[in-house]
Amino acid sequence: MSKLKIVPLNFGASGQRAPHPIDCEVLRSKRKTLAIYISHKKVVVRCPMRASRTEVENFIHSNQQWIEKRLIEESMRDKEALRIGKGGKIFYRARELTIVYKEGRKQRVLIRGNQFIIQGHKLNAAKAKIQVEDYLIDKASEYLLPRAIGLAKYLGVDHKIKEIKLRKTKSKWGHCTSQGILQYNWLIMLAPYSIIDYMITHEVCHLVHMDHSKRYWNLVDSICPNAEHYIDWLKTHEHRFWF
Ligand SMILES: [Zn+2]
Numbered sequence: 001m002s003k004l005k006i007v008p009l010n011f012g013a014s015g016q017r018a019p020h021p022i023d024c025e026v027l028r029s030k031r032k033t034l035a036i037y038i039s040h041k042k043v044v045v046r047c048p049m050r051a052s053r054t055e056v057e058n059f060i061h062s063n064q065q066w067i068e069k070r071l072i073e074e075s076m077r078d079k080e081a082l083r084i085g086k087g088g089k090i091f092y093r094a095r096e097l098t099i100v101y102k103e104g105r106k107q108r109v110l111i112r113g114n115q116f117i118i119q120g121h122k123l124n125a126a127k128a129k130i131q132v133e134d135y136l137i138d139k140a141s142e143y144l145l146p147r148a149i150g151l152a153k154y155l156g157v158d159h160k161i162k163e164i165k166l167r168k169t170k171s172k173w174g175h176c177t178s179q180g181i182l183q184y185n186w187l188i189m190l191a192p193y194s195i196i197d198y199m200i201t202h203e204v205c206h207l208v209h210m211d212h213s214k215r216y217w218n219l220v221d222s223i224c225p226n227a228e229h230y231i232d233w234l235k236t237h238e239h240r241f242w243f
Pocket residue numbers: 202206211212
C-alpha cells in the first residue's frame with residue numbers, strides 16, 4: 001500500500017477549499033481497472049500493479065468532482081451524527097429534539113414537545129448514553145418482538161423462529177438466518193413506526209423466502225406496500241441514529 005498526497009481539491013460549489021492536501025491511499029492488486037472509494041474521510045484508489053503515479057493522479061483529478069461531493073456528504077453526515085449529551089440534538093421519530101437532563105432518583109426518558117428528557121441522578125454524558133440505550137432496548141422488546149412474532153404467525157412461519165436477538169450492530173438494521181434466528185438493531189427504535197414496521201416485515205418475510213427474489217419482494221409488498229420509500233428514508237437518515 002502506498003500513500004499519495006495530492007494538491008487541495010476545489011471543495012465543491014461553495015468555492016471552499018479542502019484545508020489540507022487530501023491523502024489518497026493507493027492499493028495495488030491484480031485488478032485491471034482503477035477505482036476510487038471514499039472511506040472515513042479518506043480517498044482510496046485501487047489500481048493495477050503497474051499503474052504509474054501519473055496514471056493514478058490523472059484518474060484522481062478526472063474524478064475530482066465526485067470525490068469532493070462524497071467528502072462533503074461525509075463531513076455533513078459526521079456533523080449530524082448523534083452525540084448523547086446535554087443540549088445536543090437527537091433525530092427521534094423524524095423530528096429533531098433537544099436533549100435535556102433532569103435530576104431525579106428515578107431513571108427514565110420522557111418525550112415532551114421538542115424535548116428529549118433524560119432523567120437520572122447526577123447525569124453525565126456516559127450515564128445519559130447508557131440510559132438512552134436501555135430505553136431503546138426496552139422499547140424494542142415491547143414493540144418489535146411481539147410484532148415480529150405476530151407477523152410470523154400471520155404468515156404461518158412462527159414455528160421457524162428459533163430466537164429473536166436485539167443487538168446494536170455497526171451498520172445493519174436486521175438479519176435473518178436459515179436457522180431461524182432473527183436479529184434487529186435496537187437503534188431502529190429512534191425511527192418512525194412505519195420504518196420499524198418495514199424492518200420487521202423485511203426480516204420476517206425472509207422466513208418464507210431466504211433471498212431478495214421477486215417473490216420475496218412481492219410478499220413484502222403485500223404486507224408493507226411502498227417498501228422502497230422506507231428503504232430510501234433509511235438511507236437518507238440512518239447516519240443520525242448511531243451513537
Ligand atoms: Zn433482506
